Amino acid sequence: MKNFALIGASGYIAPRHMKAIKETGNHLSVAYDVNDSVGIIDSISPASEFFTEFERFYDHANNLQLEPKTALDYVAVCSPNYIHRAHIAAGLRLGCDVICEKPLVPSVKDLDALELLEEQTGKQVRNILQLRHHDSILKLQEKVKSAGERNTKFDVDLTYITSRGRWYAESWKGDPRKSFGVATNIGVHFFDMLNFIFGSLQDSHVHLSEEESAAGFLEYENARVRWFLSVDANNLPEDVKGKKTTYRSITIDGEELEFSEGFTELHNISYREILAGRGFGLKEARHCIETVEKIRSAPVNIAMGDMHPFLRK
Structure with missing residues (x-):
């Protein structure tokens, strides 16, 4: 069983990611969104932690990485398009592989920057191209x-x-x-x-x-x-x-x-x-x-x- 974090929990596409995490036999440990309309979590993963401030979410995620049992394996990114790159980078720097909705990033320049970050962290980005x-x-x-x-x-x-x-x-x-x-x-x-x-x-x-x-x-x-x-x-x-x-x-x-x-x-x-x-x-x-x-x-x-x-x- 893999541990997941989810960024962008109140968006339209987020429930599909929550359900996919659950239905593949994995655990949603923590979710984040600036908006708190995330009641859908109750029907999918009610025990998940939730934060509306990125700093508190990131600090909690870092603390999870201290113990092998709680350490996050993946970060799923469902946030608005213009902050995908920043949230992907945050997930990679946490030591996680990242799954991101489309469009991954707006430009080839951004894509090149993520390739460099993959090399630096040893982690990978996967795009949902369903x-x-x-x-x-x-x-x-x-x-x-x-x-x-x-x-x-x-x-x-x-x-x-x-x-x-x-x-x-x-x-x-x-x-x-x-x-x-x-x-x-x-x-x-x-x-x-x-x-x-x-x-x-x-x-x-x-x-x-x-x-x-x-x-x-x-x-x-x-x-x-x-x-x-x-x-x-x-x-x-x-x-x-x-x-x-x-x-x-x-x-x-x-x-x-x-x-x-x-x-x-x-x-x-x-x-x-x-x-x-x-x-x-x-x-x-x-x-x-x-x-x-x-x-x-x-x-x-x-x-x-x-x-x-x-x-x-």
Whole structure:
């Protein structure tokens, strides 16, 4: 049984980490968040210590390291995007391996700094890139591999609209200085998936870059991808509005990839892989970090690359 600390306990994704820790047979020793709305802990790990001040959390974690029985093995990071690097660094310096939500960090420079810190501490960082474990994605990857060399690349449309209310703009997620923008915040794991399936990125163009929506074109070794991402419910297809708040679609050569289900266990699978000595580290995360960094820094240019059908509307 491994001992875990969790940073960012009141966030949306934190309960999935808490459940994954418990359901893989491990122990959540201590959790931290500046907010105290963490009642979910009672139904998962009620004996866990909890702190709302980082200094007290870090001091407690250091004290746990003094005894082999209580020493922490892992720190799980579920905090806002802009403080991932600081919290990952804190976990490594505690002498723990770190499991962090996506996006791991905003830039390649940050990634390089973490690689150096891994070398200094002898500990490792693992990124939650859960789509790499999804059955439909694994089958598609195998299909692309088995297709061998083609005269033309796969034509892919990626559309993801996940409606957010007015609270979103007031939260850290609505602040591009903290979330790094909608393409990074809700798109980074899709860009990782595209690299996982279709190979290295060769070209990128941005067609839309707004607070609530982004769109563009990506060309990979084996695919040409038109992408559209949004948190604005007004962008939902007409046949979806009023019925669902989320629309997720990937088409490959005009054929829809069905992957609307199968998400609930992906964090558990990710944890099992990490605990077995596998998982996805800084090397695997590098490509999607490079991709979102390029997207954020690129000028909007609708004259380059194919435009997504939603953007044409």
